[in-house]
Amino acid sequence: MTTTRPGTERDLLRSAGLRATEQRVAVLRALESNPHADAQGVFDVVRSELPDTSLQAVYGVLSALTDAGLARRIEPAGSPARYELRVGDNHHHIVCSRCGAIGDVDCAVGAAPCLTPAETSGFTLTTAEVTYWGLCPDCATAPLG
Amino acid sequence: MTTTRPGTERDLLRSAGLRATEQRVAVLRALESNPHADAQGVFDVVRSELPDTSLQAVYGVLSALTDAGLARRIEPAGSPARYELRVGDNHHHIVCSRCGAIGDVDCAVGAAPCLTPAETSGFTLTTAEVTYWGLCPDCATAPLG
DNA sequence: CCTCAGTTTTGAAGGGTTCAAAATAATGGC
DNA sequence: GCCATTATTTTGAACCCTTCAAAACTGAGG
Numbered sequence: 001m002t003t004t005r006p007g008t009e010r011d012l013l014r015s016a017g018l019r020a021t022e023q024r025v026a027v028l029r030a031l032e033s034n035p036h037a038d039a040q041g042v043f044d045v046v047r048s049e050l051p052d053t054s055l056q057a058v059y060g061v062l063s064a065l066t067d068a069g070l071a072r073r074i075e076p077a078g079s080p081a082r083y084e085l086r087v088g089d090n091h092h093h094i095v096c097s098r099c100g101a102i103g104d105v106d107c108a109v110g111a112a113p114c115l116t117p118a119e120t121s122g123f124t125l126t127t128a129e130v131t132y133w134g135l136c137p138d139c140a141t142a143p144l145g
Numbered sequence: 146m147t148t149t150r151p152g153t154e155r156d157l158l159r160s161a162g163l164r165a166t167e168q169r170v171a172v173l174r175a176l177e178s179n180p181h182a183d184a185q186g187v188f189d190v191v192r193s194e195l196p197d198t199s200l201q202a203v204y205g206v207l208s209a210l211t212d213a214g215l216a217r218r219i220e221p222a223g224s225p226a227r228y229e230l231r232v233g234d235n236h237h238h239i240v241c242s243r244c245g246a247i248g249d250v251d252c253a254v255g256a257a258p259c260l261t262p263a264e265t266s267g268f269t270l271t272t273a274e275v276t277y278w279g280l281c282p283d284c285a286t287a288p289l290g
Numbered sequence: 291c292c293t294c295a296g297t298t299t300t301g302a303a304g305g306g307t308t309c310a311a312a313a314t315a316a317t318g319g320c
Numbered sequence: 321g322c323c324a325t326t327a328t329t330t331t332g333a334a335c336c337c338t339t340c341a342a343a344a345c346t347g348a349g350g
Contacts, residue, residue, distance in 0.1 A: 019316055019327060039306080057329050059307070064328090075222035080306060094268045103266030117277060121248030123239045125279040132262060134270040164296060164347055184337080202298050204338065209297090225337060 016068040026050050027061040031071065031085050036093075036102040038080040076102070076131060092129070096136035105132055161213040171195050172206045176216065176230045181238075181247040183225040221247070221276060237274070241281035250277055 009028040010020035018024065023046065030045035031037060037045070043058045062083050065071035072087045076095045082102060092105045107130075117125070154173040155165035163169065168191065175190035176182060182190070188203045207228050210216035217232045221240045227247060237250045252275075262270070 021316070021328065023329075052330090054330055056308085056331080060328070063308095073222075075220075077218075077220035077226075081222075092262070094262070094265055094270065096268065097271070103268055105262040105266065106264060107262075117237070117239070117250040117252075119251060120239055120277070120279070121250065122282040123241065123248055123277070123279045124285045125239065125277055126242070127278045129276045129278065130262075131274045131276070132265070132268070132270055133272045133274065134265070134268045137267040140269045166297065166347070168298070197299085199299055201300080201339085205298070208339095 012070065016070055018064060018068055018070075021061075022050060023053050023057050024061050024064070026053070027058060027065065028070075028085070031083055035084050035086070035104075036074070036082045038082050040080070042083065074102075076100075090127075092131065094132035094134060096139050097133050098135055098139040101136040101138070103136070105130075157215065161215050163209060163213055163215075167195060168198050168202050169206050169209070171198070172203060172210065173215075173230070176228055180229050180231070180249075181219070181227045183227050185225070187228065219247075221245075235272075237276065239277035239279060241284050242278050243280055243284040246281040246283070248281070250275075 009025040012028065013020040013024055026046045026049050027042055029049070030042045034041060034045060039055070039058055039062060042062065043053070043055050046053050046058060062071065062073070066073050066083070069087060071083050071085055073081050073083055074093060075081045076093070079095070079100050084104075086104065090107060092107065094103045094105050095101070117128075154170040157173065158165040158169055171191045171194050172187055174194075175187045179186060179190060184200070184203055184207060187207065188198070188200050191198050191203060207216065207218070211218050211228070214232060216228050216230055218226050218228055219238060220226045221238070224240070224245050231249065235252060237252065239248045239250050240246070262273075
């Protein structure tokens with residue numbers, strides 16, 4: 001067996017119709033160990049493994065993953081875009097208003113109560129996105145600010 | 146009576162502890178007639194009244210209004226920041242994913258059901274923000290894309 | 291009317307992201 | 321296994337939105 005050994009990321013990419021490049025595999029790994037990382041954060045992690053990777057490549061990979069449905073892009077106010085691999089379930093996020101840390105939050109009351117506003121102003125609704133704001137454990141207990 | 150006549154915006158500014166400059170009055174008027182406008186949009190409207198106003202002044206005014214609680218800043222993903230004068234009530238927004246138009250949406254089920262997630266990952270919660278995505282009336286009936 | 295602090299103007303820089311052409315590398319077929 | 325094809329990445333640059341900073345100005349109180 002001289003073929004590829006691990007391959008889970010490669011398989012994931014191929015099954016999504018994407019070429020399994022080492023940059024893409026590295027980005028997937030980076031996001032596995034760093035949920036909610038931004039492009040720069042992914043870049044930093046990827047570089048430790050593939051030192052010649054460019055930031056633009058990371059942007060390209062993140063875009064490809066997002067388009068293919070393998071990643072999800074979230075953009076909290078005042079923060080650069082973050083990416084996560086947890087897709088397909090409609091979960092939400094809680095953002096620390098002090099340090100920007102992000103946590104996952106499952107939908108509040110069962111299925112999707114927030115998905116049905118009273119009045120949509122004539123808009124056709126497709127999705128609802130909830131962002132909670134607060135303080136992460138560290139910042140809540142930290143000194144002043 | 147040779148004093149100011151209209152003055153509602155001026156009064157509003159003064160009561161918030163801000164100087165009533167003509168730029169600020171103009172920005173308030175622009176937001177009254179253009180809810181959810183972005184800085185550039187406000188700038189365009191203000192310029193029709195005060196041609197010498199700078200974009201930086203608009204940014205400054207919007208920042209001052211937001212800090213003073215007279216305006217609210219919203220930042221939908223993929224859009225420049227928008228501003229609105231409707232503050233104090235926790236209403237949400239619906240954004241057209243095609244053209245970016247924004248509508249107001251009152252909180253779905255009475256008070257604030259979305260404010261209580263099941264699990265906060267240890268975060269201390271302060272606010273919840275709901276963004277609905279869909280198509281505005283115009284885009285829903287428009288041709289393709 | 292004058293003074294002083296708060297605002298705006300002017301000019302520039304910054305971060306995050308996207309664009310484009312050329313070089314490179316991953317597939318599928320031979 | 322080797323080639324050709326086409327997707328990806330590299331390289332280098334530009335873009336938009338926003339903020340910063342010093343100097344000129346203006347509103348509000350005395």
